[in-house]
Amino acid sequence: MLDQVTYQVIHGGLRALAQEMKVSVMRTAYSPIVAAGGDMSAGITDTAGRVVAQGQDIPAQLGALPSSLDAMLGSWDRELRPGDVLIGNDPYDCGSNHINDVCLVMPAFFEDDLLGFVCTRTHWMDIGGATPGSFNARVPDMYAEGLRIPTLQAYSNYEPVRDMWELIFANVRGRTEREWDLRAGFAGCVTAERGLRRIAGRYGPGSVKEVMARAIADTESRVRARIAAVPDGTYRAVDWFEGDGWVDTPIRLEAAVTVAGDEIEIDWAGTDDQVRGGVNLPLSSTVGVGIYALKAALAPDVVPNAGMWAPLTVRAPAGSFVNPRPPAANQASAAETIQRCADLLMMCLGQAVPDQVMAGTFASATVLMLEGRDPVSWRREMLRRDRAVFMDNSPGGMGGRISGDGVSGIKVHTGNARVPSIESAEFALPIRALRWERVPDTGGAGRERGGCGVAREWLILDDDVSATLMAERARVPAPGFFGAAPGSAARYVVNDGDVDARHLPSKSAPITLRAGERFLLQSAGGGGYGSPLDRNPERVASDVLEHYVSAESARADYGVVLTETCEVDVEATARERAGRQRATAQLDRGSFTYGPLNSDGFAHDFEL
Structure with a gap:
């Protein structure tokens, strides 16, 4: 030895x-x-x-x-x-x-x-x-x-x-x-x-x-020891995926995580059947997201190898959304469905180990696939092509967690690729970046605030540019955990702010863009963690100064009253929060909150 x-x-x-x-x-x-x-x-x-x-x-x-x-x-x-x-x-x-x-x-x-x-x-x-x-x-x-x-x-x-x-x-x-x-x-x-x-x-x-x-x-x-430290039991959660690209009908995701001794099982019974569009999650990825959740929540410091998933069993009904039969389309699932499944498993595990999970995230790769004429003549000749393809994938908001705020403008869960630089995009296709910025008030309010989403807007410089969108969280925002608010929903808009603006669903068939048009991707924010009334007022004031939160949101969402110089009005804040604490004293602190999704006021609650 x-x-x-x-x-x-x-x-x-x-x-x-x-x-x-x-x-x-x-x-x-x-x-x-x-x-x-x-x-x-x-x-x-x-x-x-x-x-x-x-x-x-x-x-x-x-x-x-x-x-x-x-x-x-x-x-x-x-x-x-x-x-x-x-x-x-x-x-x-x-x-x-x-x-x-x-x-x-x-x-x-x-x-x-x-x-x-x-x-x-x-x-x-x-x-x-x-x-x-x-x-x-x-x-x-x-x-x-x-x-x-x-x-x-x-x-x-x-x-x-x-x-x-x-x-x-x-x-x-x-x-x-x-x-x-x-x-x-x-x-x-x-x-x-x-x-x-x-x-x-x-x-x-x-x-x-x-x-x-x-x-x-x-x-x-080591992994078995971590599992054994989790209270035995079955922890369930339900969430909804935003349609398959053909229809907007929500797709039900249901998971039950069972801990028994040093073994853990994930059962996806109750999830909807496979769908027509390319968002069905192959079994390989359903197993993979289970491995991810196990490591992220219970064993983040353990070296990953085959021993990591030896105690894990994953069950998924054949013909379901998370175990489709061929030739069911599934291409977009690696970017979108798997992320939503990761969020759902965090909701399950959060009931068992609340201090080891993050709140809901923007849970998307936010893929914008662009195809157009290659603007570089020597490259067209060298690569023997006239048109080029570029894949933009925007970051978004991470969920808050017990140790701190969610990170803004970051890849989460099962996605870890770098975001393409502005320069590489402008070199690849006839497009120009108009803005790439963090969007205030998009992270869910909480004791630990959710990360903010980002806005990434492209100006099209040539006719006949094809754009295909593959994203999530335009209708179902990231849930807040344990009394926190959800993150903001995403927005995908052509010619934002104009009279002819086109608001797109999170998944679109290819559309043709013309010179002068603009494509905005505004990713969703992450959910907060814990009651926003428990956040240190000085941290809220700092958020306002750093443009994570507006002064209006500081009062409306956190109960923090600021002076004109962005200092905390201690007495006014105490009065503001005292009234709200009396009003919210009976809230279930273990809940997961989605809140209103869009202007239509649609909302649904977390299901146990």
Whole structure:
């Protein structure tokens, strides 16, 4: 048995190697969403395909990684040798979270001894289908979403399998970019393969395998101890998803989290059946969001690997919204549905461990897929294309939590990609940024305030620019926890403020924008945590000075009266709050509040 120092050195080396994979992928990729946005993930497994180390990447992609490894390695019936690489993207056959995320799996050998497998998952900006960027909820089935790749071989002995490459690239937009996306994923795999060889060469392959097994066992032991500390019981919650892109009918999400000893089960019985639009959540992602919630709420400091999800069981009715049958469309679920499911699981776990969860978040990738004429002549010639695709994904408000306010303008839950820079967007397409700013009064009022949403507005500079929106929280805002207010709803508007302004639902079919038109994305704010009447008045005054909260909201929502110089009027504030405390003394402090959604006054309450 290895001593503790050697174990930690090898274990740390494996985790560092997973991060090195990410660097290799990002430096090799061409498309901005990977090279600048980091929309990719990497992992290392043992010989059985159990995840041992993973990068600090995209939780949605990492959560589906166990499903991908089981499906791809389980279905491959031929021997894999050094330099062989499998490829797959199908959520049903390959355990992917959606078809834009293409998974590569490669064996890693030391001489003739299999050490394990290395894998990357890279977001391709386009994977074919009816819509540029392959992102559109308003499709009838998965065949319209893009190219489905079952488990196939992309490389043999480190060389591309040319027939396979030609078949793939004949069915996607931006062939040259997509080829470099594939090469980037391969570069990450080779980086890890070489790194494993170095470690095995220094410490021996037996030591590497011992560390892998021990790391998984250690994580499982720690996670089981965390689960055992949670009171046994079943914790239920219900939420509503904002339609499927075809109709605005809300889709019911219901989850029950059961803790029994050192085991935890998530049951999605009661969730609506699968729908027509591309928002159905594949089972791989339903399992993945369960892994995320377990780690985020109960074990944030525990090293993630296969031991993390060993105590977890996920049940989802076949044919439901969270376990659809093929060929149900599902492309947008990796950006939207999975985020709403994460919020719902926090509502469940908040009943058991209220000090370990955040309130409701903006829960969306807020994807605006733009396609138009490439404005750069030399790039059009080099990439052999006339039109380009750009994916904008705006951040929003995080929920408040016991330790502090929610962060404003941030990615939350299962999304961890960087927001594209203004410069990269303006270089990619004929568009210009008019504003990118935090919006005051959008975070839910609470003892700990919800994070604010952001406004990101684009001016279109050319005719015939296609825009497809994929977002959430325009009708169902982020709930406040434990007596707090909800965050504001999102707004998606063409020509905001004009007489011809068009307010869009959170999911739209492609629309054509003309030169001079403006597209506004204003993301939702996060819900607050705890009663706003318990917030320190000095913190409210600071919020006003820093433009998180207006002076009007300070009084209306927090009961804080400010002077003209933005100082707290202590006596007036005490009177204001005293009256409100008498009026709200009977409120259930364990409630989850949605409040009014829009001008129509629609509201619904959290269900236990």
